[in-house]
Amino acid sequence: MVGPSTLLYETTVERAEVRPGGRWHYISRDTEGTEYGFKGVYHDIVMPDRIVQTFEFEGTPGHVSLETATFEETDGKTKYVAVSVFQSVADRDGMAQSGMEEGASEGMDRLAEVIQSLL
Numbered sequence: 001m002v003g004p005s006t007l008l009y010e011t012t013v014e015r016a017e018v019r020p021g022g023r024w025h026y027i028s029r030d031t032e033g034t035e036y037g038f039k040g041v042y043h044d045i046v047m048p049d050r051i052v053q054t055f056e057f058e059g060t061p062g063h064v065s066l067e068t069a070t071f072e073e074t075d076g077k078t079k080y081v082a083v084s085v086f087q088s089v090a091d092r093d094g095m096a097q098s099g100m101e102e103g104a105s106e107g108m109d110r111l112a113e114v115i116q117s118l119l
Helices: 089-096 100-118
Strands: 009-016 023-030 035-046 050-057 064-074 077-085
Antiparallel strands (some): 035 050, 050 064, 064 077
């Protein structure tokens, strides 16, 4: 788990229209100031069960995936499952090899910290 003193990225929410058809746009900056932009459109929101959205890394425009996040209560805890569907095997492999795993892992660690602080 990444602790607050070891954060690798700072994320700014530029836009978050959390509704079907709404757009989202985030910018992550690493410790050297390099920016990475991500954007998409919310397609389906069924609170508190499911969010469906597109995801596009601005560094590789045109490579859009469809992501479904589901939330299910199990034994008093929330089970989070994310599924990404890519337009091609090459797009999927490119995402897996891009190094985005580090940022995604840090994002999940931050989410866990926020949830823990709410308990």
